[in-house]
């Protein structure tokens with residue numbers, strides 16, 4: 448190893464000499480460090496990912512071995528996103544297509560079938576999960592067999608992390624050590640995230656641990672962190688909440704003295720606004736306590752464009768909203 452390092456360093460110095468005075472010392476150091484890692488020298492793997500959560504995870508575990516293109520941006524609802532022709536072309540030509548599955552990307556079903564027939568290498572959160580730990584959809588969600596929002600369980604996201612490392616290693620065995628190391632480091636970060644979540648939740652009195660949001664994205668969160676979770680619009684936000692849903696949830700808020708509800712970045716706030724009005728007409732004041740990231744990460748400008756930052760922002764919003 449030492450010998451390899453020395454010769455690679457020597458290579459960098461030679462390169463520096465060859466480039467004349469254009470390279471800075473920093474660039475040389477960086478190159479030396481990169482070259483000592485056991486990473487394949489071939490061109491990067493071209494990864495196309497559907498959701499922002501999967502794009503983030505592919506980037507974290509794939510690191511410098513992948514070039515990730517995400518199809519959906521911040522605030523995009525994956526239940527409703529219709530792939531364009533250029534999306535389909537990008538997926539067909541990709542080395543790897545990464546997606547959530549479990550019918551989250553409902554309008555991709557035919558495309559996913561087509562990719563399978565063409566033998567495109569796929570990595571999905573769905574394949575990582577044992578169906579015994581998946582939650583059932585509530586009531587009449589005809590198209591969904593399971594609740595697809597698994598990223599809101601940190602434990603499930605750890606499982607997906609390991610699966611992504613496994614699959615990347617299958618695709619490129621010569622970089623396996625590198626992928627495994629990235630996964631190990633990330634699992635440490637996820638453990639820290641869980642500690643942060645648990646610590647902050649301690650601030651909320653147990654009888655106030657209700658999370659009322661626009662659609663049912665947070666059932667896995669509720670299960671893992673002991674929150675009662677109520678979504679106004681079911682698992683798919685394209686299903687509009689009816690007046691009966693609004694009225695029964697407004698009763699529930701009044702009966703349980705819940706004063707804070709949350710909107711979501713990828714769902715129209717109309718339903719939650721109607722809920723607040725319905726509660727007010729019952730003489731029960733409810734506040735819109737802020738916006739949660741549900742089915743999409745945030746933007747780099749908000750500092751919420753990674754899974755971990757997104758989850759921390761959500762927990763801060765939830766805890767602050769329920770304790771103020």
Ligand SMILES: [Zn+2]
Pocket residue numbers: 526596662663664682683684741742
């Ligand atoms: Zn959703």
